[in-house]
Amino acid sequence: MTQILRTIPELQDALAAAVEHAEASTPTVGFVxxxxxxxxxxxxxxxxxxxxxxxxxxxxxxxxxxxxxASDYLHYPRQLEADAVLLEEHGVDLVFAPSLDxxxxxxxxxxxAPDPQVRVSVGDMGRMWExxxxxxxxxxxxxxxxxxxxxxxxxxxxxxxxxxxxxxxxAEQLAxxxxxxxxxxxxxxxxxxxxxxxxxxxALSSRNQRLTPEHYQSALSLxxxxxALAEDARRGRPLNIPLQSAHVRxxxxxxxxxxxxxxxxxxxxxxxxVAPLRHExxxxxxxxxxxxxxxxxxxxxxxx
Ligand code: PAF
Numbered sequence: 001m002t003q004i005l006r007t008i009p010e011l012q013d014a015l016a017a018a019v020e021h022a023e024a025s026t027p028t029v030g031f032v033x034x035x036x037x038x039x040x041x042x043x044x045x046x047x048x049x050x051x052x053x054x055x056x057x058x059x060x061x062x063x064x065x066x067x068x069x070a071s072d073y074l075h076y077p078r079q080l081e082a083d084a085v086l087l088e089e090h091g092v093d094l095v096f097a098p099s100l101d102x103x104x105x106x107x108x109x110x111x112x113a114p115d116p117q118v119r120v121s122v123g124d125m126g127r128m129w130e131x132x133x134x135x136x137x138x139x140x141x142x143x144x145x146x147x148x149x150x151x152x153x154x155x156x157x158x159x160x161x162x163x164x165x166x167x168x169x170x171a172e173q174l175a176x177x178x179x180x181x182x183x184x185x186x187x188x189x190x191x192x193x194x195x196x197x198x199x200x201x202x203a204l205s206s207r208n209q210r211l212t213p214e215h216y217q218s219a220l221s222l223x224x225x226x227x228a229l230a231e232d233a234r235r236g237r238p239l240n241i242p243l244q245s246a247h248v249r250x251x252x253x254x255x256x257x258x259x260x261x262x263x264x265x266x267x268x269x270x271x272x273x274v275a276p277l278r279h280e281x282x283x284x285x286x287x288x289x290x291x292x293x294x295x296x297x298x299x300x301x302x303x304x
Pocket of ligand 1: 033141144145
């Protein structure tokens with residue numbers, strides 16, 4: 001039975017008890033941080049965490065620090081009751097669903113906006129690609145994730161392994177969280193689950209619901225371009241980014257970027273030097289299709 005905990009002490013007491021009663025002598029805790037409004041993409045994260053851990057924990061917290069648009073934050077769906085059903089179905093043991101004040105005590109004077117005085121600041125990696133058009137977004141993500149990992153790790157003994165799960169779809173977020181954990185020595189192994197795609201290759205996202213049938217066809221051009229580049233890389237051919245960009249645009253998508261980057265640093269690779277690709281790389285694409293901005297990514301390389 002899934003327990004929902006609202007405060008940090010409640011969560012930490014419940015976690016300490018779960019570790020104490022775990023059958024394994026070195027139990028593993030699988031943690032899935034979310035902002036709620038759960039969909040089948042989250043289902044994959046929960047399944048992976050459940051399968052590889054003795055104790056499965058999730059958090060549901062809409063993090064104001066990562067929204068650059070106040071109205072987006074206000075309108076972000078909050079549906080803990082519905083989320084709790086999915087969390088229970090996936091066998092999650094503990095759900096941390098803190099209030100805003102529990103996560104960020106103290107407010108900006110005269111408003112109810114949180115005002116933490118110490119935040120995580122991500123370097124250049126936080127200002128590339130998605131970060132370039134969403135000022136402060138990755139600082140907000142990193143601050144929330146650092147806090148959540150510290151909160152979950154605190155009651156675990158040294159022999160308990162903490163694994164934190166993130167989706168490969170948010171490739172920049174994943175790369176930044178890996179650096180966050182390494183740079184701040186956070187006591188968690190960062191794990192990733194592959195992108196879930198529909199039968200036509202479109203990466204699942206709650207935003208897809210807003211695509212008309214015509215937009216849906218345009219949206220398929222994003223994964224189509226990434227697949228074509230992956231095929232080029234596999235066959236040792238030069239990657240023709242301009243050609244694939246033109247395909248995406250002619251399918252009616254308003255392309256923001258299509259790039260090949262280093263998976264760890266997110267820096268763009270100079271294809272004149274690396275084609276044909278000898279190492280694994282990452283393609284990133286973002287485009288507006290009708291009313292929605294979509295992102296997608298694919299690992300590419302000679303053996304991928
Ligand atoms: O990916 C998300 O849902 C959020 O960015 C995260 C990791 C839960 C941090 O708020």
